[in-house]
Amino acid sequence: MAISVDPRNVSEDLRRKAGYTFTFLCDPQAEVIRRLALLHPGGGPDGHDISRPAEFLVDRSGTVRWENFAEDVRVRARADQMLAAARAVP
């Protein structure tokens, strides 16, 4: 699931144009983002609060099995890394 502060219409527009089939969740007030301490204050255009880039692989019990925190917005976890982590979950 992809999560950001983008409003519903922006997320849906991105999802359709990029052809993604996974779910986009909208957190415009950054409530969940703040709860997970992922807020990047003023990091967005015009100083808007946004999420810092991060990925979590969560198993059925809700436990984190793998995570990645980007140190550079241009350097994100690759699909093969995430797939390898998912395959390692029993």
Next chain:
Amino acid sequence: MEQELQQKRGIECLMHRGSYRIDDARSAGDSDSERATLAGSMPDETQKKSNQALWLGLLIVVLGVLSNGLYFLGVPAPPIPWISLLLPVVGMALVVAGVWRAFARPAVYRGKILGSLAAVLCTLILVASVAGFVISKRLPAPAAATPQVGQRVPDFTLSDSEGHAVSLSTLLSGSAGGAPPKAVLLVFYRGYW
């Protein structure tokens, strides 16, 4: 003969830079000899050296810009920001050396005008590369409150892009329909795309 001499003098007048001394040697019985001596600093444009440092530097700076495309080629990503920064730095050093040569030794090297233009362009690219490098790394450090490996993610409910409420616990339990997944990948991204 006189006509030939006049033509040569005419050409040299058109080439006026520095001072010229034409020795018109007409020794008795040798009306065909003549010496034209250039006593100035008039360089022959065709004999100037190519300013390779300048153009090599420009090429390296352009490669630095193009290196940003490596993100889309499946190349391991961590070194790419450094490549995109260092190539313009190295290229700019060569461009500066080339421009210095063109101005310090204009009789030997070409490139005063084009080199100056290239230097301006490369400076702009270098500034943008440095700014991009710094800004891209300006991220808050992972906080202690962020769930670590082995810790549980608190349940939450958000609307999806079609307006339906989605909760993490419902997804993980499979209550939404279908078999429960082995795991769920949560990808938090900056947005504003």
